[in-house]
Amino acid sequence: MITDTDIAVIGAGPAGCNAALLAAEYDFSVVMLDEQVSPGGQVWRAKSPAILSAPETPESVAGESVRNAISQSNVTHLGGVRVWHIERSEDAFVIHYENAGVSISLSCRCLVIATGARETIQPIPGWTLPGVVGMAGATSIFKQDLIPIGSKMVVSGTGPLVFFVAAEQQRLGGEVAAIVTSNTLLDWIKALPAMLLRPGLLFRGLRWITAMYVNRIPIYWGHTVTRVEGESSVSRVEFKKISKDWTPQGQPRFIECDCVSLGSGLISAFESFQLAGISLEHNSDLGGWIPKQEQDGRTNVGGCFICGDGAGIRGSLAAETHGKLAGLSAVAFLGAKINHSIVKLRREYTRAASFGEAMSKLSIPRPGLTKLTTAKTVVCRCEGITRAEIEDEMNLGAQSTISVKSGVRAGMGPCGGKFCQTAITDLIAKTKSCPVSQIAPPTARPPLRPISVNTLAGDFDYSDLPISKPSPL
Amino acid sequence: MFQLAPNHQDDIVRTAKIRFTFDGESFLAHEGETLAAALMRAKLLHIRDAPGDESPRGVFCCMGLCQECVVQVDGKTIESCRLSVSPDLHVTSLRRQLDT
Numbered sequence: 001m002i003t004d005t006d007i008a009v010i011g012a013g014p015a016g017c018n019a020a021l022l023a024a025e026y027d028f029s030v031v032m033l034d035e036q037v038s039p040g041g042q043v044w045r046a047k048s049p050a051i052l053s054a055p056e057t058p059e060s061v062a063g064e065s066v067r068n069a070i071s072q073s074n075v076t077h078l079g080g081v082r083v084w085h086i087e088r089s090e091d092a093f094v095i096h097y098e099n100a101g102v103s104i105s106l107s108c109r110c111l112v113i114a115t116g117a118r119e120t121i122q123p124i125p126g127w128t129l130p131g132v133v134g135m136a137g138a139t140s141i142f143k144q145d146l147i148p149i150g151s152k153m154v155v156s157g158t159g160p161l162v163f164f165v166a167a168e169q170q171r172l173g174g175e176v177a178a179i180v181t182s183n184t185l186l187d188w189i190k191a192l193p194a195m196l197l198r199p200g201l202l203f204r205g206l207r208w209i210t211a212m213y214v215n216r217i218p219i220y221w222g223h224t225v226t227r228v229e230g231e232s233s234v235s236r237v238e239f240k241k242i243s244k245d246w247t248p249q250g251q252p253r254f255i256e257c258d259c260v261s262l263g264s265g266l267i268s269a270f271e272s273f274q275l276a277g278i279s280l281e282h283n284s285d286l287g288g289w290i291p292k293q294e295q296d297g298r299t300n301v302g303g304c305f306i307c308g309d310g311a312g313i314r315g316s317l318a319a320e321t322h323g324k325l326a327g328l329s330a331v332a333f334l335g336a337k338i339n340h341s342i343v344k345l346r347r348e349y350t351r352a353a354s355f356g357e358a359m360s361k362l363s364i365p366r367p368g369l370t371k372l373t374t375a376k377t378v379v380c381r382c383e384g385i386t387r388a389e390i391e392d393e394m395n396l397g398a399q400s401t402i403s404v405k406s407g408v409r410a411g412m413g414p415c416g417g418k419f420c421q422t423a424i425t426d427l428i429a430k431t432k433s434c435p436v437s438q439i440a441p442p443t444a445r446p447p448l449r450p451i452s453v454n455t456l457a458g459d460f461d462y463s464d465l466p467i468s469k470p471s472p473l
Numbered sequence: 474m475f476q477l478a479p480n481h482q483d484d485i486v487r488t489a490k491i492r493f494t495f496d497g498e499s500f501l502a503h504e505g506e507t508l509a510a511a512l513m514r515a516k517l518l519h520i521r522d523a524p525g526d527e528s529p530r531g532v533f534c535c536m537g538l539c540q541e542c543v544v545q546v547d548g549k550t551i552e553s554c555r556l557s558v559s560p561d562l563h564v565t566s567l568r569r570q571l572d573t
Contacts, residue, residue, distance in 0.1 A: 035537060042536065049505030049557065052486040055479075101549075118538060128541075130518035130531025137535030140554075145510035146485050150518075173482030211478035232529045233518040259518075381533075381541065384525030414540040450540060452549070 001092045001107065005031045005076070007330050008095055008108035010083050010272060013041020014316045015308025016114030017066045018323030019297075019330065020075045022340070023112070026331040030075045031106060033097055035449075037080040039063075039070050041116055042136060043316040045143040054146055058204075084447035086111070086275040093276070093304065096446075103455050110303045110330045113273055114323060117266035117287065117309035120422045122365060123379045123387070124372045126228030127262065135161045135263030139168065148174020150259030154237050156180040156225035157263035159363025163208040165261050166217070176217050177257040180239050182246050182264070182369065183362055184222040194358030197351060198317070224248060225260060226372055234259055247368030265363035267422060268310045274444035277301045282437035286312030287360060288422065289441055296342070297326030305329050313363075315356030321349040370426045379427075380420040382413020390424060394431050401425060402442045411442060414450050493562035495544075508553035508564065509535065509542055520544060520553060522569040529568075543567060 009020045012034035020032040032039070038046035044063030047054065054060075070077055078099070085096040093111040097104055119136040121127065131150060133141070135157050138149055142165075152175045155166045166176045195202040212219055220239065226248050227238040236256045240248040266287055270280055273291040278299045280289045290312045297305040307326035308319035325345050328338055373379060375388040385408050393407040404410050404424055411417030411424065421441055429436040447456075487503040494500070495517065502511030509532045512520065518531040520542050533541040535554050542553040545565040553564075 048507060048510070050488045050503040051506075052488060054485040055481045118536075119534065128523070128528055128530060130520065130529050133532060134534050137533065140535040141507075141510060141513070141532075145506050147510050147514060149513060167478065170478055171481050172485075173480055207477060214477060233531065378526075378528075381523070381530075381539065384523050384528070414543075415538060418538050419534070449537070450550075 001089065003092050003107040003109050005029045005106065005108050006334060007031070007110045007112060008033065008093065008106060009112040009114060010034075010086075010095065011041065011114035011116055011308070011310070012036065012039035012070075012077065012079070013114060013116050013308060013319065014043060014066070015116070015310075015319040015323035015326070016041070016112070017070055018320050019112045019114060019305075019307055019327035021069055021073055022324050022327035023331050024074045026336045028331060028334060028336070031078060031108070032070070032075050033078045033081050033083055033095065033106075035080070035082050039067050039077060039079070041316075042140060045140055047146065048144050051146055059143060082449045082451070083272070084449055084451045086272060088277055088301065088304075091303075098449075098451055098455055101452070101455050103451070103458055110305070110334055111276065112297070112305045112307065112326055112330055113276060113278075113310060114306070114308045114319075114326070115269045115272045115310045116319075117313055118269050118418055119263050120265050120267050120287075120365070121262050121419065122264050122369050122372050123377050123420070123423050124225065124227060124262075125374055125377050126230065126234075128378055128381055129228050129230050129234050130232065131230065131234030131259040132228055133259065133261050135165050135261050136266070138165045138261045142168040142172060146172055148172045149261070150234075150257070151175055152177045152257045152259070154178050154180060154225065154255050154257045154260045156237070156239070156260060158182045158265055158365060160205060160359055161263055161363070163205060163212075166212065167208040170211075170215070176212075178218045178220060178255050179212060180220045180223045180225050180237075180255075182222070182224050182242060182365070187362055191358045191362055194355055197355045201355075224369065224372065225262065226252065228260055243368060244366075245368040246366040247371050264365040264369060265360070266309060266313045268312065269418075270310065270441070271416070271444040271448055273299075273306060273310065274441075275446065275448070276304050278304065278306070280440070283312060284364065284437070285357060285360065286314070287364065288436070296329045296346070297322060298329055303333055305333075313356070313360045314353045315359055318349060318352040318356045321345055321352055325349060370423070370430070373423055373427075379423050380408075380410035380413065380417075382415050382420075383409045385410040385420075387423075387427065390427055391431070394428060399428065399432065401428065401439060404428065405442050416448070417442065491558065491560050493558050493560075493564065495564045496566050496568070502558040504559065505557050508544065508556040508558055508562075511558050512553060519568065521567040527569055
């Protein structure tokens with residue numbers, strides 16, 4: 001098959017950009033597709049065109065550097081497009097994407113999937129109220145639009161992101177009412193050896209925390225927000241102390257605020273891998289369901305390579321080198337003689353990954369946190385399905401995420417189950433008394449992103465429609 | 474000078490402000506910023522009502538996944554976190570009824 005390009009890379013974050021850049025060095029044609037207009041992904045998200053100038057941050061500097069590298073390379077960058085389907089034939093892949101309301105197909109000999117991660121947020125009463133944003137979501141607004149969110153924010157969640165969100169909210173002129181974090185100081189002390197691998201980041205984190213204490217912003221270690229209250233938007237949050245397995249306990253306390261940022265770690269955005277035919281496996285240390293993988297981003301699908309947080313949550317530093325390794329695997333698959341030192345890259349990757357994995361360990365929610373979701377809590381936001389409704393369906397016999405989905409439509413709304421599947425998996429595992437690793441996510445179905453029927457249909461004449469002959473009676 | 478927690482609010486230079494409308498009401502925004510950010514600045518958080526229980530919804534994931542912040546522009550549904558404010562932008566919300 002003659003294809004449109006040798007290599008297609010889906011996702012333009014640290015992994016995708018580095019894979020594309022390295023592959024382009026070997027003189028293959030490389031097309032990189034991404035939802036955002038400019039390369040960078042979530043971690044290096046570019047500023048909106050409304051920002052004419054702003055003080056630099058480590059993220060903005062790294063982002064500018066990769067954006068310059070992409071623009072000076074031979075990589076064809078398709079920005080602001082949305083991949084909605086991936087098909088594979090014997091010797092090629094076909095990517096279907098939407099660009100300005102038109103669906104376009106792109107064929108390639110070799111596919112690199114670098115679709116990154118998304119946030120897990122444990123459903124709690126009131127989490128659908130306007131004024132509640134994800135923690136990763138907050139950083140996206142901070143990086144792109146450089147505005148604070150609301151006038152008084154409570155940040156509640158796990159891992160290092162709580163401190164970054166709080167620090168950025170203040171840097172951009174907003175107020176932080178409190179930081180509520182599931183981790184204890186002891187959790188952080190245990191992570192110190194791994195953090196010493198990245199002294200720069202350790203220093204940055206310490207500076208954020210010191211600034212909170214100096215500015216007298218309360219940090220509630222070993223606590224979590226248990227409920228969000230308000231009429232048509234957030235007015236206050238309820239929070240409680242949590243046990244060692246993060247079960248909320250003790251007397252509720254309250255903080256007045258007009259917005260709250262919630263997040264409990266990241267998970268692989270695995271749907272693209274599923275569509276490409278890559279099997280998933282469960283690895284709780286890397287965020288849950290991840291694509292099965294071999295060294296340097298190879299998979300069980302020939303010609304398809306994976307890299308970055310989508311392959312398991314190891315953070316952006318690891319994603320950069322993982323991207324390079326996957327890029328090299330792709331060009332080697334196409335027959336190139338590799339003149340980079342793979343051994344050196346692998347060493348760099350292992351080092352960065354052990355830092356990232358330590359941060360993941362702090363971020364990954366412990367089992368008690370699932371108790372935040374009360375019977376009346378909406379689990380599937382799109383369809384407004386509560387925990388009790390999902391449990392009723394399970395009592396009627398639904399034993400898998402697919403049967404819950406087809407039974408009560410939990411996960412069938414416009415977000416495609418991206419914000420409820422983790423909670424639903426936990427509920428099924430609890431009912432069946434089995435580990436979550438035995439509860440597979442539903443089969444991925446196109447479209448990966450909402451797409452209008454007009455776009456799907458495109459321009460056609462009725463006379464062009466193939467009509468098969470009626471079958472003989 | 475080393476600042477432990479700098480406030481950069483006044484060091485950010487933005488494009489000129491332009492007007493857009495949201496359900497007929499006029500608001501100011503910097504040209505090119507996302508509608509999600511412009512609405513946050515206007516303290517307009519309640520963007521949509523959920524189709525099922527009609528509960529109020531607003532910007533949630535901020536990266537085009539959750540579909541909570543969708544609005545309609547020229548009859549097309551689009552996420553406000555993925556829409557840039559431009560002159561002559563007229564947004565229709567998917568709220569059942571306006572807050573009084």
